[in-house]
Amino acid sequence: xxxxxxxxxxxxxxxxxxGDFIANDNLxxxxxxxxxxxxxxxxxxxxxTAMKILCGLQAPTSGDIKVAGFDVYHQTNKIxxxxxxxxxxxxxxxxxxxxxxxxxxxxxxGLSGKQIKERTEYFLNKLELSHVANKILKEIPLxxxxxxxxxxxxxxxxxxxxxxxPTGGVDPITRRQFWEMIYEAANEGITxxxxxxxxxxxxxxxxxxxxxxxxIEAMDxxxxxxxxxxVTSMNEVFIRLARAQSTEQ
Amino acid sequence: MRTILYILQKxxxxxxREKAMLIIIFIIPMVQLTxxxxxxxxxxxxxxxxxxxxxxxxxxxxxxxxxxxxxxFTMSAFYDSYEQGAEALKKGKVHQLLxxxxxxxxxxxxxxxxxxxxxxxxxxxxxxxxMSAYAHSILMDFNKQLLVxxxxxxxxxxxxxxxxxxxxxxxxxxxxxMVPGILVLLVTIIGMFLSGMNVVKxxxxxxxxxxxxxxxxxxxFVIGKLLPFxxxxxxxxxxGLVLARFIFGVPMLGSIALQLGTVSVYLIVVLGFGLFVSTxxxxxxxxxxxxxxxxxxxxxxxxxxxxxESMPDxxxxxxTLNPISYFIQINRMIMLKGSVFSDFAQQFYSLVIxxxxxxxxxxxxxxKVA
Numbered sequence: 001x002x003x004x005x006x007x008x009x010x011x012x013x014x015x016x017x018x019g020d021f022i023a024n025d026n027l028x029x030x031x032x033x034x035x036x037x038x039x040x041x042x043x044x045x046x047x048x049t050a051m052k053i054l055c056g057l058q059a060p061t062s063g064d065i066k067v068a069g070f071d072v073y074h075q076t077n078k079i080x081x082x083x084x085x086x087x088x089x090x091x092x093x094x095x096x097x098x099x100x101x102x103x104x105x106x107x108x109x110g111l112s113g114k115q116i117k118e119r120t121e122y123f124l125n126k127l128e129l130s131h132v133a134n135k136i137l138k139e140i141p142l143x144x145x146x147x148x149x150x151x152x153x154x155x156x157x158x159x160x161x162x163x164x165x166p167t168g169g170v171d172p173i174t175r176r177q178f179w180e181m182i183y184e185a186a187n188e189g190i191t192x193x194x195x196x197x198x199x200x201x202x203x204x205x206x207x208x209x210x211x212x213x214x215x216i217e218a219m220d221x222x223x224x225x226x227x228x229x230x231v232t233s234m235n236e237v238f239i240r241l242a243r244a245q246s247t248e249q
Numbered sequence: 250m251r252t253i254l255y256i257l258q259k260x261x262x263x264x265x266r267e268k269a270m271l272i273i274i275f276i277i278p279m280v281q282l283t284x285x286x287x288x289x290x291x292x293x294x295x296x297x298x299x300x301x302x303x304x305x306x307x308x309x310x311x312x313x314x315x316x317x318x319x320x321x322f323t324m325s326a327f328y329d330s331y332e333q334g335a336e337a338l339k340k341g342k343v344h345q346l347l348x349x350x351x352x353x354x355x356x357x358x359x360x361x362x363x364x365x366x367x368x369x370x371x372x373x374x375x376x377x378x379x380m381s382a383y384a385h386s387i388l389m390d391f392n393k394q395l396l397v398x399x400x401x402x403x404x405x406x407x408x409x410x411x412x413x414x415x416x417x418x419x420x421x422x423x424x425x426x427m428v429p430g431i432l433v434l435l436v437t438i439i440g441m442f443l444s445g446m447n448v449v450k451x452x453x454x455x456x457x458x459x460x461x462x463x464x465x466x467x468x469x470f471v472i473g474k475l476l477p478f479x480x481x482x483x484x485x486x487x488x489g490l491v492l493a494r495f496i497f498g499v500p501m502l503g504s505i506a507l508q509l510g511t512v513s514v515y516l517i518v519v520l521g522f523g524l525f526v527s528t529x530x531x532x533x534x535x536x537x538x539x540x541x542x543x544x545x546x547x548x549x550x551x552x553x554x555x556x557x558e559s560m561p562d563x564x565x566x567x568x569t570l571n572p573i574s575y576f577i578q579i580n581r582m583i584m585l586k587g588s589v590f591s592d593f594a595q596q597f598y599s600l601v602i603x604x605x606x607x608x609x610x611x612x613x614x615x616x617k618v619a
């Protein structure tokens with residue numbers, strides 16, 4: 001069902017080196033519009049590096065990479081206008097109120113005052129967080145903050161939203177709600193590119209790409225991968241791939 | 250433009266959210282200005298002088314009375330021996346010794362000349378020079394009096410009459426001299442630290458990462474980061490001028506518009522410098538140390554405390570890179586001499602070049618990467 005949709009991310013032979021260390025080794029993949037694309041891997045597998053390159057935060061060593069139709073070498077500002085990003089580390093302003101954070105990021109992405117107001121209300125109502133609208137972020141729990149960070153990332157209705165381990169340190173109920181938000185965003189046509197190392201979350205993705213030591217070891221739908229390795233959960237798929245790697249070494 | 254306004258709004262909200270910062274920004278500099286201006290002085294008063302009078306004669310007492318009569322000296326002790334005096338000087342109880350030889354009066358009457366000795370604690374060279382000069386002038390005075398009283402037939406008159414008049418600061422008031430300089434220091438410190446800490450703070454907290462994925466342009470970011478501190482520092486400078494005028498009575502001969510015009514350029518240099526430090530460091534600690542390193546050198550070489558003209562040639566060359574030095578000169582010239590633009594055009598253009606350089610460097614160094 002994804003075949004008819006255009007590609008919004010096209011990666012060909014992406015290589016990223018830090019000195020002798022190869023963080024991303026010849027990655028090639030496409031992500032289609034509206035897709036929920038999971039980027040899985042152990043800590044240090046190179047997920048975050050690849051994501052930062054796609055967001056225009058770092059330059060690749062080599063490779064042809066297009067995001068939202070723009071080239072990551074020369075058109076990073078155009079890419080940035082079209083993407084949303086949620087960092088691994090909470091990075092909204094803790095000393096500003098919820099509303100002020102929405103206002104600031106809405107303004108930065110060029111939304112009008114009216115749009116900012118409407119969308120802020122929309123998200124706060126949806127998250128049932130209207131009562132903390134005027135609280136500074138420092139004072140509210142992490143799970144709520146993560147949901148707010150996601151809302152800020154999609155506030156300007158980007159083509160693609162990048163989520164770097166968005167549910168780290170969050171309780172299971174909030175994680176569940178978080179994935180509901182992700183589905184909603186995807187339904188609205190926003191492509192979701194998400195990294196995680198929770199394998200149960202991988203089951204929620206349309207397609208996953210498993211990275212081991214900077215390389216792509218497997219890429220398909222979760223059910224196809226489970227069939228291929230004849231297991232019942234993504235967790236087992238991942239362990240197989242990671243174990244294969246360690247016995248090779 | 251709208252983007253810059255949103256950044257400004259956010260910066261001001263963050264600044265005014267923190268009560269401690271408000272105190273640091275607004276109260277501390279004013280307290281410093283008040284305290285430093287009253288205390289940072291090179292005037293030497295109350296020099297403790299000890300007398301060792303081996304003569305105990307009419308003339309020796311006359312001489313001592315001359316010293317007593319000067320507001321510059323405080324008679325702190327009378328000793329009988331040179332050793333006692335030397336000990337007191339060593340312990341720092343007295344700053345100067347006046348030793349009157351035995352037979353002082355007799356020699357004067359008989360030979361027409363006698364000897365006294367002045368010993369000065371010269372640990373602080375410039376203070377010692379001043380103390381010696383004072384003692385010397387009292388002795389000269391005494392000399393002249395002797396000539397007039399004892400040898401009226403000589404009709405001593407100085408062949409050259411010297412009239413000294415001190416322009417621009419007729420009362421030789423140190424506060425007048427120091428306030429314009431200290432005012433420059435305060436806005437420099439506030440400006441450099443606020444801008445220096447700001448961007449690096451966002452790096453430490455990780456909030457810069459979220460900024461870096463937005464389509465904010467470098468120049469928008471730099472303007473948005475500098476303008477709030479520029480406004481605060483301008484406000485502070487103006488407030489400082491008011492204090493200078495009404496609390497310290499510093500004359501303001503020059504145009505205030507000219508003064509604000511020059512400080513506005515100077516602040517771009519300072520804030521640009523701070524921002525540049527911020528872009529090359531990763532933690533607030535590093536930024537703090539680097540800022541201090543330059544700040545201490547710039548301040549000590551600025552001519553605030555010691556005249557730049559008396560520094561060695563290499564130091565004067567280094568000083569061409571010292572923005573504080575330029576602006577202290579300009580500020581003193583405008584306030585105390587009523588100078589007009591053409592009087593300090595060269596220094597001003599140096600500041601303009603400096604401002605352009607610092608801004609270019611910080612825009613260039615600020616990378617929207619993570």
